[in-house]
Amino acid sequence: MFDLNKITRENISALKPYSSARSEYKGDAKIWLDANENPFESGLNRYPDPLQLDLKKVISDIKNVPVKNIFIGNGSDEAIDLLFRAFCEPSASKAFIFTPTYGMYAVSAAINNIELVSISLKEDFELPDLQTITPIIKKNTGLLFICSPNNPTGNSYTHQQIEAISSTFSGIVVVDEAYIDFSEQVSAVSILAKHPNVVIIQTLSKAYGLAGARIGMAFANPDIIAILNKIKPPYNINTLSIKAALETLKKTTQYEAQKIALLAEKSRFKTAIEESPLVEHIYPSDANFLLIKFKNAGTIYHLLLNEGIVVRDRTKEIENCLRITIGTKEENNQLINLLIQ
Known part of the structure; x- marks a missing residue:
């Protein structure tokens, strides 16, 4: 049974996050004298919105996901790293991947000192049967990554497969959909309501052509999103990237x-x-x-x-x-x- 409190690292649960006056104030300010910024207007003299609410509202409309279920990262790699930092205890937790797959999962696991368990895909790069997977992941928490469409193989996995694994695993299942915009497969965001331990990762780097802006997205239940927001840098997305994303998303x-x-x-x-x-x-x-x-x-x-x-x-x-x-x-x-x- 998935229990977010049990799998969140104790130090993260106890953490008092950095809080700026900019994030605390909810009104319509006329004068900002809180952050020691240069007051002379250049378009970049002010810090960006720490929660990127304008961008999240646009993404919410496009993806049909509530704002409270959206995290914006400095590339999807930031979301991957933060998930390790929040839900994997160094030298104790495990992370699971289906190989061959995206190499950054292994790098992030190594950086965070997390044991990485590789489960081989079938010869046709399909996922192994659940009977093969279950004994390996059972009684474990941490993270399990499913890249769909998979990189470098290009094939996708069904929602039924993802849901079956999510129901078996007590940790967080991260479904990396970096290439979903090119696929006939529908995004797995539709299963979030049924599976509170699923996190969907997408990006604007591929189909939207914004690799240089580094805009990644994570969709998950609000409690997971709150933890990611708690541990991210205060202003993790810069003003230029937010503007580029807003302009690009208009160009349907x-x-x-x-x-x-x-x-x-x-x-x-x-x-x-x-x-x-x-x-x-x-x-x-x-x-x-x-x-x-x-x-x-x-x-x-x-x-x-x-x-x-x-x-x-x-x-x-x-x-x-x-x-x-x-x-x-x-x-x-x-x-x-x-x-x-």
Whole structure:
């Protein structure tokens, strides 16, 4: 049975968070003399809203998630790190991942001195059966990560699978949906009401084209959100990033057009290279990338580097596989020409 009080670190429960006059005051101030800021207006002379309420309201409308269920992080990596700091006791707790998957989970676990338990995906990169998973995670708390669509494999997992694992695990299940905007799979935010131990992570870095602004989102029950807000830096999202996010989220036509274009390019690119003698297999993908098994991935990787094209080498985790992001039509054409010659 999930009990947030039991899995929250004692020092975090006892923590008195930093509180600024800016976060305490709820009215409409005329003069700000509380934070030792430079008073001469530049557009950046004031600290940003510590809770990013204007941005959360826009995200709330788009994602159909109440503001109280939203955390905004400096990239989704901040949310991942804060979850470790809040709910994993160093040298005592465990974190669980399904490999191969996003490498930052392991890095954050190591930084926070948390034992990481890897559970191998099936050969087709599907999740293992619940009968296989349960004995490993049972009687444990901490964090369990499910990346869906998964990076670097590109495949998604069903809500039924996620819910079954969430019902079995007494800790927090983190569903990383960085690529959900490219997927036909509906976001798992719909299961939050039934599963108080689920945290959904999304980002504006991929489909929304704001990787440089570092805007990550976590959706969870209000008690978890309150803990993340309690331990985050006071002003974790800067004014420029908030403005960029607000402007980008208004451009719904551009967002949809770019997403359609990228998905069309993914299909065209896949069709163009799948008969290449260099290619052994192209894995199904719900993301804006393809995991491709080559007959000699090392040779292809260095061939592309010599042409100034950088892709992601995944051969250490998946034999002879490269992960290739879908670029513009012109960029993809250059790659196609090299791979089909």
